[in-house]
Amino acid sequence: xxxxxxxxxxxxxxxxxxxxxxxxxxxxxxxxxxxxxxxxxxxxxxxxxxxxxxxxxxxxxxxxxxxxxxxxxxxxxxxxxxxxxxxxxxxxxxxxxxxxxxxxxxxxxxxxxxxxxxxxxxxxxxxxxxxxxxxxxxxxxxxxxxxxxxxxxxxxxxxxxxxxxxxxxxxxxxxxxxxxxxxxxxxxxxxxxxxxxxxxxxxxxxxxxxxxxxxxxxxxxxxxxxxxxxxxxxxxxxxxxxxxxxxxxxxxxxxxxxxxxxxxxxxxxxxxxxxxxxxxxxxxxxxxxxxxxxxxxxxxxxxxxxxxxxxxxxxxxxxxxxxxxxxxxxxxxxxxxxxxxxxxxxxxxxx
Numbered sequence: 001x002x003x004x005x006x007x008x009x010x011x012x013x014x015x016x017x018x019x020x021x022x023x024x025x026x027x028x029x030x031x032x033x034x035x036x037x038x039x040x041x042x043x044x045x046x047x048x049x050x051x052x053x054x055x056x057x058x059x060x061x062x063x064x065x066x067x068x069x070x071x072x073x074x075x076x077x078x079x080x081x082x083x084x085x086x087x088x089x090x091x092x093x094x095x096x097x098x099x100x101x102x103x104x105x106x107x108x109x110x111x112x113x114x115x116x117x118x119x120x121x122x123x124x125x126x127x128x129x130x131x132x133x134x135x136x137x138x139x140x141x142x143x144x145x146x147x148x149x150x151x152x153x154x155x156x157x158x159x160x161x162x163x164x165x166x167x168x169x170x171x172x173x174x175x176x177x178x179x180x181x182x183x184x185x186x187x188x189x190x191x192x193x194x195x196x197x198x199x200x201x202x203x204x205x206x207x208x209x210x211x212x213x214x215x216x217x218x219x220x221x222x223x224x225x226x227x228x229x230x231x232x233x234x235x236x237x238x239x240x241x242x243x244x245x246x247x248x249x250x251x252x253x254x255x256x257x258x259x260x261x262x263x264x265x266x267x268x269x270x271x272x273x274x275x276x277x278x279x280x281x282x283x284x285x286x287x288x289x290x291x292x293x294x295x296x297x298x299x300x301x302x303x304x305x306x307x308x309x310x311x312x313x314x315x316x317x318x319x320x321x322x323x324x325x326x327x328x329x330x331x332x333x334x335x336x337x338x339x340x341x342x343x344x345x346x347x348x349x350x351x
Contacts, residue, residue, distance in 0.1 A: 012054035019047035030196050037196055038290075038310040045189035046288045049256065049276050052182035056175060063171035070164035073157050078150075093133050100126040179245065183257070190259050190274050193290065229267050229297045236321040237303055238264045241328050241348035243275070250346040253277040256287070260330060260348055262319070269305060270294045273317060273332065277341060285339045291332070293317050313337060326350040 022044040029037055100122050107119045230237070243258035256278050262271040273291045293307035303319045315334030322329055331345045 009058060012051060012058050015047070015051040015054040019044065019051045022047040026192065030192065030199070034199065035196060035310065038193060041189055041193050041196070042288055042290055042310075045186070045274075046276070046286070048185045048189070049182065049288070052178060052185070053256075056178050056182075059171050059175050059178065063168050063175070066164045066167040066171065070161050070168065073161035073164065076154065076157075090133070090136065093129050093136075097126060097129050097133070100129065186257055186259060186274075190261075190272070193274070194261075194272065197292070229299060230303065231299070231301055232321055234264050234297060236325065237269070237297070237319050237328065238262050240351035241330075242351055243346060244349050248346065250344075252343055252345055253279070253341065255344070255346050258330075258346060258348060260328075264297070267297050268294070269297055269303070271305075273307065273330070275344070277344070285341060287341070289332075289341055289344070291315065291317065291334075307332065307334075309334075313340065315342075322347055 022040070026037065026041060026044060029040075104119055104122050104126065107115050110116070110119075239262060241258075241260040241262070243255045248255065254277065256276045258273075258275040260271065260273050262269060264270075271293050273289070273293065275289050277287045277289075279285060279287050289309070291307040291309050291313075293305040295305035297303055301321065305317055305319075306314070307317045308314050313334050315332060318331040320329040320331065321327075326349055328348050328350065329345070330348060332343065334340070334342050336342045
């Protein structure tokens with residue numbers, strides 16, 4: 001109950017309302033507002049992540065609560081023995097009653113005072129034995145009724161435990177679906193950001209005028225700039241990269257999700273870093289970062305590029321090939337700003 005109270009439906013429903021408000025009309029305004037829409041996209045992405053986290057926390061709390069209830073219901077119902085007294089005691093009481101009745105009848109007409117007192121004592125014993133016999137019979141009826149009630153309760157307990165087992169299994173499947181949905185929304189906002197940036201980019205400069213050269217000497221064309229730049233293939237840097245859902249490696253703040261895209265053309269890099277971090281309790285900083293970076297690849301293993309955010313924040317990003325072909329270490333640093341994440345280091349996996 002405490003788990004569900006801390007992660008109630010109202011918590012993630014409020015987060016959902018906040019997300020809906022932040023997301024409203026983003027696609028419609030993308031055609032008119034241009035790059036001014038980017039802060040709104042960041043807020044919507046952060047609200048979507050907050051909603052997904054709240055809903056996942058509620059699903060986890062519900063699953064844990066169902067598991068605890070099922071564990072409690074697995075304990076069998078305590079039972080009361082339907083046999084209050086051994087059969088020998090019942091037979092002994094019956095025999096004693098019969099003996100008392102015969103003896104009382106035998107001395108019924110005897111006028112001797114001592115015999116009369118003895119008969120009265122036997123009558124009291126007979127009454128006591130009859131009361132005891134009636135009490136035993138009533139107690140046995142109550143015990144039988146209690147046993148029948150325990151049987152019914154045990155069947156209901158087993159049925160309820162099975163229901164909580166099914167609920168635990170279903171919430172586990174729901175949690176996996178929520179993880180996929182969260183990743184899909186992250187990719188959606190990243191694509192929306194790229195579309196806005198592409199639409200807002202200035203048109204490329206016109207090509208230089210063609211001039212006629214009178215030189216007839218034959219020159220060997222220079223090899224492509226990207227042919228021999230870095231000491232490792234540029235594929236070790238280029239492409240889509242993401243933070244693994246489990247067993248991720250990081251230093252500093254732990255990423256919640258990371259999406260890095262690096263393009264290359266003629267030795268020139270152009271990329272986007274989008275991430276959300278898990279903040280320690282009490283930290284009120286913005287957990288979301290989004291930077292664009294570009295520059296030329298250099299002849300070193302570690303590639304360093306300047307990067308900038310839509311709010312004017314400047315910094316650098318360093319791409320370091322990992323020990324495997326599909327691993328890339330990312331290290332970024334920006335100028336410190338209030339309530340902003342300034343540094344990060346983590347290892348990504350190629351998509």
